[in-house]
Amino acid sequence: MTEPIVKIRGLKKNFGQLEVLKGIDMDIEPRQIFALIGASGSGKSTLLRTINQLEEVTEGEIWFDGELVNQKLPHRQRERHLNQLRQNIGMVFQHFNLFPHLTALENVTLAPVLLRRSSKAEAIEQAKILLDKVGLADRADYYPSRLSGGQKQRVAIARALAMTPKLMLFDEVTSALDPELVGEVNRVMKELAQEHMTMIIVTHDLRFAEDVSDHVVFMADGLVAEQGPPSQVFRAPQEERTKAFLQQVFED
Amino acid sequence: MDIELIGRIWPFFAEAAWVTVKISILAIMLGLTLGFTAALASLSRNPVLRWPARSYVSLFRGTPALIQLFLLYFGGPQIGIHLEPFEAGVIGLGVNIGAYMCESIRGAIISVEKGQTEAGSCLGLAHHQVMSRIILPQAARMMVRPLGVNAIALIKGSAIVSTISVVELSYTAHRYISSTYKPFEMFILASVFYLAIVTIFSYGVKWVDRGVALE
Numbered sequence: 001m002t003e004p005i006v007k008i009r010g011l012k013k014n015f016g017q018l019e020v021l022k023g024i025d026m027d028i029e030p031r032q033i034f035a036l037i038g039a040s041g042s043g044k045s046t047l048l049r050t051i052n053q054l055e056e057v058t059e060g061e062i063w064f065d066g067e068l069v070n071q072k073l074p075h076r077q078r079e080r081h082l083n084q085l086r087q088n089i090g091m092v093f094q095h096f097n098l099f100p101h102l103t104a105l106e107n108v109t110l111a112p113v114l115l116r117r118s119s120k121a122e123a124i125e126q127a128k129i130l131l132d133k134v135g136l137a138d139r140a141d142y143y144p145s146r147l148s149g150g151q152k153q154r155v156a157i158a159r160a161l162a163m164t165p166k167l168m169l170f171d172e173v174t175s176a177l178d179p180e181l182v183g184e185v186n187r188v189m190k191e192l193a194q195e196h197m198t199m200i201i202v203t204h205d206l207r208f209a210e211d212v213s214d215h216v217v218f219m220a221d222g223l224v225a226e227q228g229p230p231s232q233v234f235r236a237p238q239e240e241r242t243k244a245f246l247q248q249v250f251e252d
Numbered sequence: 253m254d255i256e257l258i259g260r261i262w263p264f265f266a267e268a269a270w271v272t273v274k275i276s277i278l279a280i281m282l283g284l285t286l287g288f289t290a291a292l293a294s295l296s297r298n299p300v301l302r303w304p305a306r307s308y309v310s311l312f313r314g315t316p317a318l319i320q321l322f323l324l325y326f327g328g329p330q331i332g333i334h335l336e337p338f339e340a341g342v343i344g345l346g347v348n349i350g351a352y353m354c355e356s357i358r359g360a361i362i363s364v365e366k367g368q369t370e371a372g373s374c375l376g377l378a379h380h381q382v383m384s385r386i387i388l389p390q391a392a393r394m395m396v397r398p399l400g401v402n403a404i405a406l407i408k409g410s411a412i413v414s415t416i417s418v419v420e421l422s423y424t425a426h427r428y429i430s431s432t433y434k435p436f437e438m439f440i441l442a443s444v445f446y447l448a449i450v451t452i453f454s455y456g457v458k459w460v461d462r463g464v465a466l467e
């Protein structure tokens with residue numbers, strides 16, 4: 001049994017009075033493809049965002065690669081700790097969040113160059129390889145405003161990969177896309193999965209979740225309601241809430 | 253309208269207009285420096301920086317520019333600050349417009365989507381790198397127009413330095429009224445020069461704005 005790359009224990013998160021996460025325990029093994037599903041408002045995004053500390057934790061522990069993520073530290077030290085941590089965790093957002101003042105290539109090279117991961121020339125070389133990998137070699141010099149949603153999202157994935165992360169977080173990365181553009185982004189994620197990148201994928205696209213993941217977590221009301229391999233969670237759910245959720249989604 | 257008189261004295265107004273231009277440009281530069289510093293400070297997470305910046309803005313936006321100028325020029329000597337009229341004019345106008353410019357710059361920075369900061373932080377960039385490489389380049393494009401509005405307000409508002417006897421356009425108009433008794437002509441003449449300065453400046457702002465626009 002390998003040591004999990006992400007270990008979450010007793011995680012609670014409140015926004016003011018609102019309890020969003022009510023005690024989550026979770027282990028993610030290296031090379032595992034995690035799908036996080038559940039109704040809107042169940043806390044999927046919040047859970048994802050606590051892992052790289054875009055959201056602070058109210059209670060509990062998050063461990064990443066053997067290190068406590070939410071350590072109490074003085075301000076400056078905490079910032080350094082988080083920057084270090086985040087270099088190893090890539091994140092892709094629903095609305096891409098590409099840097100509009102930079103070309104596709106510059107979006108990808110920005111962090112590796114600023115953080116001195118590589119020389120400028122190496123970073124450009126690497127970025128071209130990554131853009132090629134996501135099928136956008138010919139769009140390197142385009143600004144985001146001239147890319148389609150699907151292309152933007154693929155640049156965003158390349159940008160995250162440029163820091164050679166050990167874990168990738170995807171938060172509904174195809175939800176804002178026109179249906180005909182979903183496939184091209186899903187294909188890139190599937191390819192990453194086949195290369196054994198460790199991934200946590202929040203998605204409403206249950207067919208994709210079943211297809212790509214090797215572990216599914218169904219969240220309801222700030223708690224893990226059911227989890228297991230996709231064959232079990234999707235085909236033979238144990239919990240009533242899971243059944244109700246699946247029924248509702250597949251009816252739509 | 254005494255055209256002959258206007259033809260005779262307009263060169264003196266042109267000279268005075270140059271003083272208005274100089275005092276405005278220097279005050280704008282001072283205002284931009286103060287405004288930029290105060291904007292960054294007011295967005296800092298450190299209250300020791302935030303608090304003075306916010307106070308500066310509310311103090312200087314909450315009191316008349318004329319009173320600020322008088323306080324500096326007439327009140328200054330009482331606490332050992334002796335300034336020439338021109339110097340007092342630059343500082344008085346610049347410090348005042350800086351407070352407005354701070355709000356323009358702050359507004360532009362705040363208007364950059366939160367997702368941009370998140371995307372930068374997620375890559376492991378430090379706070380100052382996110383600011384300088386991601387937020388400010390985008391905010392810069394959005395602050396050109398509001399800063400242009402501030403600057404034009406300053407050019408027109410610079411007329412108040414005539415009250416501390418800086419020999420600029422308004423002062424010159426007043427001076428020639430007392431010798432010619434022709435206020436109509438004198439104020440028309442001054443207005444033409446103000447309008448010319450403001451028009452040229454507006455074109456400058458538009459040109460910069462187009463220059464920084466996203467493709």
Ligand SMILES: Nc1ncnc2c1ncn2[C@@H]1O[C@H](COP(=O)(O)OP(=O)(O)OP(=O)(O)O)[C@@H](O)[C@H]1O
Binds near residue numbers: 015039041042043046
């Ligand atoms: N910054 C915030 N401040 C206050 N409440 C928040 C904040 N972010 C999320 N919430 C609330 O927390 C709850 C869970 O939100 P979250 O975004 O994690 O849900 P989700 O499962 O990702 O939903 P969706 O499928 O719609 O994306 C919601 O009720 C939401 O309104």
Ligand SMILES: [Mg+2]
Binds near residue numbers: 044045046172
């Ligand atoms: Mg969400």
